Amino acid sequence: MKDKIQNLLEEVTQLVAPKTDEELEALRLKYLSKKGLINQLMADFKSVPAEEKREIGKALNELKDKVASRIEAFKAEMDASKHSEELQNIDLSRTAYPLPLGTRHPLSLVKEQIIDIFSRLGFNVAEGPEIEDDWHVFESLNFPADHPARDMQDTFFISHSPQILLRTHTSSVQTRVMEQTEPPIRIICPGRVYRNEAISARAHCFFHQIEALYVAENVSFADLRQVLMHFAREMFGEETKIRLRPSYFPFTEPSAEMDISCNICGGKGCNLCKGSGWVEILGCGMVDSAVLESCGIDSTKYSGYALGMGLERIANLKYSVSDLRLFSENDLRFLEQFESAR
Numbered sequence: 644m645k646d647k648i649q650n651l652l653e654e655v656t657q658l659v660a661p662k663t664d665e666e667l668e669a670l671r672l673k674y675l676s677k678k679g680l681i682n683q684l685m686a687d688f689k690s691v692p693a694e695e696k697r698e699i700g701k702a703l704n705e706l707k708d709k710v711a712s713r714i715e716a717f718k719a720e721m722d723a724s725k726h727s728e729e730l731q732n733i734d735l736s737r738t739a740y741p742l743p744l745g746t747r748h749p750l751s752l753v754k755e756q757i758i759d760i761f762s763r764l765g766f767n768v769a770e771g772p773e774i775e776d777d778w779h780v781f782e783s784l785n786f787p788a789d790h791p792a793r794d795m796q797d798t799f800f801i802s803h804s805p806q807i808l809l810r811t812h813t814s815s816v817q818t819r820v821m822e823q824t825e826p827p828i829r830i831i832c833p834g835r836v837y838r839n840e841a842i843s844a845r846a847h848c849f850f851h852q853i854e855a856l857y858v859a860e861n862v863s864f865a866d867l868r869q870v871l872m873h874f875a876r877e878m879f880g881e882e883t884k885i886r887l888r889p890s891y892f893p894f895t896e897p898s899a900e901m902d903i904s905c906n907i908c909g910g911k912g913c914n915l916c917k918g919s920g921w922v923e924i925l926g927c928g929m930v931d932s933a934v935l936e937s938c939g940i941d942s943t944k945y946s947g948y949a950l951g952m953g954l955e956r957i958a959n960l961k962y963s964v965s966d967l968r969l970f971s972e973n974d975l976r977f978l979e980q981f982e983s984a985r
């Protein structure tokens with residue numbers, strides 16, 4: 644029995660690597676299958692005298708392990724060489740599979756279009772922080788101490804002293820730029836803003852705005868009107884009419900809101916414009932002299948205009964998206980509809 648084991652061990656050590664799957668399988672059958680050599684030895688083991696069982700049992704186990712590991716190693720070698728053969732067969736000149744391209748978010752599309760229109764008029768993009776202080780969001784912009792926007796109900800506060808909050812509008816970027824730049828200033832500021840609102844189809848606790856500011860010598864309301872008209876036509880088409888209504892903002896005087904002729908019904912009256920033929924799209928005005936002065940700009944020498952609009956509002960008008968929540972839910976069924984607008 645001992646000799647048999649010894650002979651088999653030598654045989655196994657000298658085994659030549661098989662070349663095909665069939666040869667490998669034949670080896671496995673020969674040694675390891677139910678009727679294989681190892682199992683035959685196991686059967687013989689029963690008749691080994693008790694005093695030799697220990698020694699022979701050990702040798703038998705070693706042999707079994709050896710056979711199993713040899714066959715395993717042959718298999719691994721074969722797999723590796725198959726893999727490298729496959730690699731050699733790769734056709735490197737073949738055209739790659741097309742990668743699915745993502746679609747651009749409707750808010751990005753609108754933002755880029757607005758930036759494009761204003762940059763052709765010489766405006767540069769400026770950005771500011773979303774976490775702001777009271778000075779940049781309210782104080783410097785002439786908000787009275789008891790203005791409702793300063794209420795916890797409208798604004799997310801991070802701390803009360805000092806007053807740190809999430810900006811409620813991008814007008815804060817106006818102040819940041821005016822503090823640091825000598826006029827002429829011509830900037831456009833896109834960004835996210837936050838308000839303490841319950842989320843619904845018509846309101847959200849965050850949304851996006853874009854602000855424009857022009858400060859130089861002799862800037863007049865006529866300049867503002869001209870820019871507004873140009874913007875409305877570039878954005879919504881040549882036929883678009885604009886209408887300015889007097890309004891109030893703490894940081895502009897005079898202030899106005901701009902309506903455009905409804906681009907859905909062409910001004911005849913529909914659901915979107917509630918039958919009026921007009922839809923409101925932005926707020927604007929001449930920068931209040933108190934705001935210029937609070938930023939260190941001489942209001943006797945310089946004047947300026949500012950305007951601000953919500954990107955969701957513009958995207959709604961362009962793409963008829965009436966539920967604000969769609970813009971932030973990342974539902975692919977919604978986003979994929981903007982593929983052709985890429």
Ligand code: DAH
Binds near residue numbers: 812814854926928952
């Ligand atoms: N900041 C205003 C808002 O959030 C929008 C606005 C109105 C911006 C008039 C302006 C402006 O620059 O002149 O509602």
